[in-house]
Amino acid sequence: MATHKIILQGGGEHARVVLDSLLVQGENVVALFDPKYAGDLFGIPQQGQYDPDFEPSAKAVVAIGSNLIRKRVVSQTRHQFTNVIHPSSIVSTFATMGIGNMILQGTIIQAQARIGNHVIINTGARVDHDCILDDYVHAAPGVILCGCVTIGEGAFIGAGSVIIPGKRVGAWATVGAGSVVINDIPDFAVAVGNPAKIIKYNKP
Structure with a gap:
């Protein structure tokens, strides 16, 4: 059962697998942030550029396969993190x-x-x-x-x-x-x- 809201940084191929993992757990994923994507993914809205003020109590996962890019995005993410x-x-x-x-x-x-x-x-x-x-x-x-x-x-x-x-x-x-x-x-x-x-x- 979901215990908190979750956002994903990333909307590409790797993010799809991570999002699927969260949804099968019944987690409350409220948004994905990735400037390359719009619309929704598996029913979750893709919000474009990361907004550090969006749902400030939500937990974050940086769902990006590239290690270098993931490290950079982590450094720019103000939300607290959680595990999947x-x-x-x-x-x-x-x-x-x-x-x-x-x-x-x-x-x-x-x-x-x-x-x-x-x-x-x-x-x-x-x-x-x-x-x-x-x-x-x-x-x-x-x-x-x-x-x-x-x-x-x-x-x-x-x-x-x-x-x-x-x-x-x-x-x-x-x-x-x-x-x-x-x-x-x-x-x-x-x-x-x-x-x-x-x-x-x-x-x-």
């Missing part, structure tokens, strides 16, 4: 998480995993025991993080990737879809393949 946890997900009572996170359909988060703030754990992703995901991480659909994996701030782990136990993916690094990570990945690196190899570095 789809009822089909399995989250250990011994896992911990911050705020603004999106835990989507069919995900599993195991005991003593630590999830930061504004993290996306996308459809069917698996986060095993003792993993650490820093702020603004995006684990794409079907990702498997084995035990004791650490993912640095803003890293993107592509769909279907596997990271073996105990490895670290650095801050703002990218792991390409379908990759198998068997060695640590440095900050800002882009790694692809099986086994994953570094092909370039993003600019800090």
Whole structure:
């Protein structure tokens, strides 16, 4: 049963999945803000540019898939944040998480995993025991993080990737879809393949 009003920052493809997750929980979503969209989405009005004075007691979720853009929009959002946890997900009572996170359909988060703030754990992703995901991480659909994996701030782990136990993916690094990570990945690196190899570095 809804306990408070919720607004979404973002109206694109990722926002559709997040909104669906909220509506299936019976949450009271009152508006979406994204200057690129108008009309409504699943019956919820899209209000255009973010209005910090709109329903000031409402909670917010920044439903934007890009980690860099999500971080920027979070910094510009004055509403307090809340988490989205789809009822089909399995989250250990011994896992911990911050705020603004999106835990989507069919995900599993195991005991003593630590999830930061504004993290996306996308459809069917698996986060095993003792993993650490820093702020603004995006684990794409079907990702498997084995035990004791650490993912640095803003890293993107592509769909279907596997990271073996105990490895670290650095801050703002990218792991390409379908990759198998068997060695640590440095900050800002882009790694692809099986086994994953570094092909370039993003600019800090």
